[in-house]
Structures are given as structure tokens and as C-alpha cells.
Amino acid sequence: MIEVTRTDQYVRNNEKRMPFHFGNVVASEGAHHFLEIELEIDGERAEGISMVGIAPLWFLKDPDRSLPEQNELLIEVFEAACEHARELDPEPTAFDCWYALYERQAEWAEGRAQPPLLWNYGVSMVEQAIIDAVCRHEGITFAEGLRSDALGVEPGRIYDELASEDVAEYLPDEPTREAAVRHTVGLGDPLREEEIAPDDRLDDGLPQSLSAYIAEDGVDHLKIKLSADPDRDAERLARIGEILEESRLESWFCTVDANEGYDGVETFEEQWERHANDPELAPVMESVAYVEQPLPREEALTDATKAVLTDWEGRPPIIIDESDDRLTSAGRALDCGYAGTSHKNCKGVFKGVVNACLIEKRRREERGEYVMSGEDLTTIGPVELLQDLAVMGALGMGHIERNGHHYYRGLSFLPEDLQETLRDAHGDLYRRHEEGFVALDVADGRMSFGSVVDAPFGRDFDLAPSRFTPLSEWAVDSMYD
Helix, strand or coil: CEEEEEEEEEEEEEEEEEEEEECCEEEEEEEEEEEEEEEEECCEEEEEEEEEECCCHHHHCCCCCCHHHHHHHHHHHHHHHHHHHHHCCCECCHHHHHHHHHHHHHHHHCCCCCCHHHHHHHHHHHHHHHHHHHHHHHCCCHHHHHHCCCCCCCHHHCCHHHCCCCHHHCCCCCCCCEEEEEEEECCCCCCCHHHCCHHHCCCCCCCCCHHHHHHHHCCCEEEEECCCCHHHHHHHHHHHHHHHHHCCCCCCEEEEECCCCCCCHHHHHHHHHHHHCCHHHHHHHCCEEEEECCCCHHHHCCHHHHHHHHHCCCCCCEEECCCCCCCCHHHHHHHCCCCEEEECHHHCHHHHHHHHHHHHHHHHHHCCCCEEEECCCCCCCCCHHHHHHHHHHHCCCCEEEECHHHHCCCCCCCCHHHHHHHHHHCCCCEEECCCCCEEECCECCEEECHHHHCCHHHCCCCCCHHHCEEHHHCCHHHHHC
């Protein structure tokens, strides 16, 4: 039996090297929350940690609330999840703990200002710490925990069609140990070096423009943000296509993400067809593998949207992301004509595993085009990125959106000893940059993370979050000092 006996919360402010755009909002500051959890597992003590960004903009997107107000709501969600975890009755497995916490948090959130995507962020934060503690206590990797049932995943608890199914049946025999970096091309990111104004140029040893990333890191997988403004997007897609054709890349792979930007499915269909039939956009449009979350979450899964998508002949593969805010959202999306969903740890580790099983089952039975993608929410070290990659590897992802290394200057925001600890423990994933700081090691557009796959839930080193600021002593305003 597993019981949560202690939850301690800490925060560290981390400076971004450039702002990041989430649809119509911009994040220029960064802070990260660390949870240290203590479990009692069959009478023995076990500890685990998790790390999540204090970044509510993607979850909430409320233009009527200031960023500090949104951050306060997020902290309330974190504190509630920790309190609810401590109040849970002992449960047989990590999956049972997560499921009970999800139900308790959902009950608490009813009638409050937090949408499901936001209040579940607190659940996933605790979930990741519980998984970390169980894997470390048992001395197993995350993939081993899934396949041996040590984590107790029951996909039939979410989808009836997966009742009595073994998750190992639908997951790769072996985890992925390397993957292509799908580089995020944000709406505010410069495409060429000459576009960067002198006052905006970063002299920090890392690429800044898209052309520089292609030249220096060899990235050939792109995730391109769309604004839902057809003229602006057409002009930008054409310029990206020119850069790709001018590069020395033999081929390239693209996805596009609208972050809920289109106001309705008819508008999206009209603009997509316009771009798809524009020969000047062909270098990008012909390489697009799928479209991510074009519609607002309140419109994405309606019957009206379903009618348009299912009647749209030749529609591109479309997946949900922000709409994946309930346990059964992926199933509803498939019924509405979507090709699948994304995985992010912030939406739930076990939910993502079950979604992957559902999508693989449908693919085998129906032989259709289904997508389970690996996306990023600017995950970075020392913990968040590693736990993310442990799950991505177990799901067999061959390419993964990675943007944390783009918007932060490697691990330079961390103390030197912690940077070196990560490099020593995970030397395939991190390298010592020529300017002295530790950074993600991207070579020929790929990253290797076998050491992450082989570690208990991704982390092959010890970390005491108590070296950071206790949440009780941290203030939201400190992010902006």
C-alpha cells in the first residue's frame, strides 16, 4: 500500500534568454516549482521529486486576469493538490494514487475559477513525484514500471475498450533512446540573422534565428506556430520555406500549431485549403505531418465541429492539445474526426500512457492515420526535462518538440555544481558548451537520452530541492524583480 506522508514545495526563479509566445500571450519571465514528496510504501519510506513551470498562460489564457493573478491561481492549484494527496487513503499502486487524487482535485475545483487543464496541472505535478518515488524505491525505470505492472496502470479504468488490456501490448518493446529535436519556430522568433535588431541580438553563444539553428544544430524537424491571420501566416510560411530550400538539408519534417487561434472550424478549413493550394508555400505545406489544436478548447470537440471534420475530404491529420483536459478527451477527439492527441507530462503521465494505448489500438484495428505526438511546454533541467524524456522514450517517440533549450541559455541559470552533476550523470544528453555552461547536446538535429531511459524515472542523480526557496517564503512578484 502507498500513502503520501509529506509534501514540501520549493521555487526557483529562472531567467529566459528570450520571450515565448503562447498564442496571444507572451512569457518573458520564468520560475519553476519543485515538489519533494515522501511516501510510505508497505511500511517503508520512499522519497521522490517533480519539477513544473510556474507558467499558467497555456493552461488558463484569461485576458481579463493579470499575469500575477494567474500565477496566484496556479499556486493555489499546487497547494490544493498537495493537501489532497496527504488526505488520500492508502492505495495499492501509483496509478490508484493518481486516480484518487484526480477525482479529489476535480471535486475541489467544481465551481472555482480553475479550468480542468489548470487544476489537473497540480495533479500531474504530484503524480510525477509519486512515480519518481516508486521507481526509485523499487529500483526500476519508468518503462520497466509500465511493463512489469509495478506502477499498476489500468487503461480500462478510463476507456472500456481497453478493459483487461495490458499496456505493454500497445507500447514499443524497447524505449526510444534518441529522437529528432522538433524545433519550435515561435511567432516572435527571428527567421534570419539579419532580421535581428541590434538591441535584440543575444551574444550568449547559442543560435537565435531559425537559419542559425539549422546551420549550427542541423535541425530538420520543425514545429511552426500559426497566428490564424492568413496573410501573416502565408508570408511567414513562404519565408520559412525559402530558408529550408536554401539549407543543406536533404529533407525536412514539419508540424504546425495554432494554439486555439482559429475562431471556428469553417474558418480553419478555409484558411488551410488556401495555404495548401498556394504553390509558394509548398516547401512547408507538403511536409506538414499534422496540425495541432487549431480551435479553441470550447469549440474543438462539439458536435458541430465533428460534422465539419468528418465531412472534410482530404483534411490534414489534426490533433488536440489544450482540449485534452479530461481523462476521456482523446477518445472524444477520435470520434470527432481528429487523428489523435499530444503527450505532455503536465497533462498527466498515466493519462498519456493510456491515450497512447487507445490510439495504437485504433490504428491496428482501423488501419487509419493516427497520431500520438510528443510536445513540450518549455521543459528544462534539472528534473522536468528528464522525467519528460523518460515518458517520451517509453511511448516510443521518434521526434519530440523541444523548446526549453531554445528559450533558456542551456542550464546556465543553475548553480555550477548542479550543472556539472547533470553533465556527469547524463553525458549523452548534456555537454559542456564552449562558453562554459552546460547545454543540451544536439547533433545533426538529434538528441540522445539513453542514460535517462535507464535511470529511475529519468534521473540518475540526487537532488535536494531544499536548496531552493521554500514556497512559503517565495512571492509571485519576485519573478518580475
